[in-house]
Amino acid sequence: MPNTHLRRSPLAQLGLGALATNARGPEQNVALRSIPFQTAINLRGPAKDDRFARAVEEIVGTPLPAACRALPGKGDLRLLWLGPDEWLAVAPPDQAHLIGVMESAFGVLERALSGQHVAVNDVNDNYTTIEVSGPRSIDLLSKGCPLDLHPSAFPSGSCAQSLVAKAEVILDRDDKPSELRFRLMVRPSFAEYLWAWLSDAGQEYGLSVLTSP
Amino acid sequence: MLLIECPYCGPRSEEEFSYGGEAHILRPADPDALNDEQWADYLFMQGNKKGVFYERWVHSHGCRRWFNVARDTLTYEILAIYPMGAAPPKLDERHYV
Numbered sequence: 316m317p318n319t320h321l322r323r324s325p326l327a328q329l330g331l332g333a334l335a336t337n338a339r340g341p342e343q344n345v346a347l348r349s350i351p352f353q354t355a356i357n358l359r360g361p362a363k364d365d366r367f368a369r370a371v372e373e374i375v376g377t378p379l380p381a382a383c384r385a386l387p388g389k390g391d392l393r394l395l396w397l398g399p400d401e402w403l404a405v406a407p408p409d410q411a412h413l414i415g416v417m418e419s420a421f422g423v424l425e426r427a428l429s430g431q432h433v434a435v436n437d438v439n440d441n442y443t444t445i446e447v448s449g450p451r452s453i454d455l456l457s458k459g460c461p462l463d464l465h466p467s468a469f470p471s472g473s474c475a476q477s478l479v480a481k482a483e484v485i486l487d488r489d490d491k492p493s494e495l496r497f498r499l500m501v502r503p504s505f506a507e508y509l510w511a512w513l514s515d516a517g518q519e520y521g522l523s524v525l526t527s528p
Numbered sequence: 529m530l531l532i533e534c535p536y537c538g539p540r541s542e543e544e545f546s547y548g549g550e551a552h553i554l555r556p557a558d559p560d561a562l563n564d565e566q567w568a569d570y571l572f573m574q575g576n577k578k579g580v581f582y583e584r585w586v587h588s589h590g591c592r593r594w595f596n597v598a599r600d601t602l603t604y605e606i607l608a609i610y611p612m613g614a615a616p617p618k619l620d621e622r623h624y625v
Contacts, residue, residue: 382536382538398536398591401591462540475537475590476591
């Protein structure tokens with residue numbers, strides 16, 4: 316377990332706690348929420364090797380997602396496709412059991428795949444997450460993102476690495492039953508900029524800030 | 529702005545890609561045997577063709593994978609996309625005046 320008492324969200328200086336509300340008002344069509352310290356594990360290996368695919372499924376509880384897709388796994392974990400031999404496992408912060416899972420992943424993968432190139436890396440601190448939710452989130456993101464985010468091209472369960480306002484992000488669309496929801500994983504050094512850009516771009520949609528988890 | 533079909537991610541905006549220069553330039557097998565002129569030719573000299581050009585692109589803000597593109601440098605039309613290491617497809621070279 317990392318020491319958590321000294322860590323600081325990349326957005327801490329914005330004082331979001333004072334702006335945040337728990338519920339959106341009637342005119343608030345889009346909301347931002349900062350989700351710092353998410354668990355993130357980068358996984359690389361040969362997708363076409365059945366032993367690798369089975370080992371991953373055993374560890375994270377989901378088969379390898381197809382290109383540009385994300386799948387839910389065990390215990391709030393999501394496995395995101397990043398490339399033909401690269402995935403990102405994302406989970407809520409401080410999941411002690413997941414760190415255990417990660418450690419066992421090394422063992423399982425080493426045994427299953429001797430002689431193959433496999434990598435499992437803890438990349439928690441490489442990203443912070445900004446959640447964009449609400450009916451106008453597609454309109455908001457489309458102002459700065461070259462992806463086609465229309466539901467026919469980018470439905471819930473899609474993920475992509477792209478740019479939002481020229482900042483590199485991993486977009487993960489993971490709708491709640493009655494709500495559009497995107498998670499933007501961004502480098503900590505771009506987080507304040509991206510938050511400011513999203514806040515500005517969302518003004519016309521009555522943007523609100525939700526309480527961080 | 530070009531719409532480039534990444535072989536892994538599908539069609540994406542040119543903004544997500546970086547250009548990698550001419551494709552199929554082989555590194556000399558024995559660089560020590562080359563004189564300065566030949567080495568400089570390998571390092572710096574690339575084609576500047578008006579017509580079909582074979583070039584490398586990398587999906588730098590996406591999946592970060594390299595691939596080859598055959599593109600008409602006059603019309604910007606992308607004629608073929610094929611993986612690194614593959615032979616270039618047989619295409620009409622489109623010699624313009």
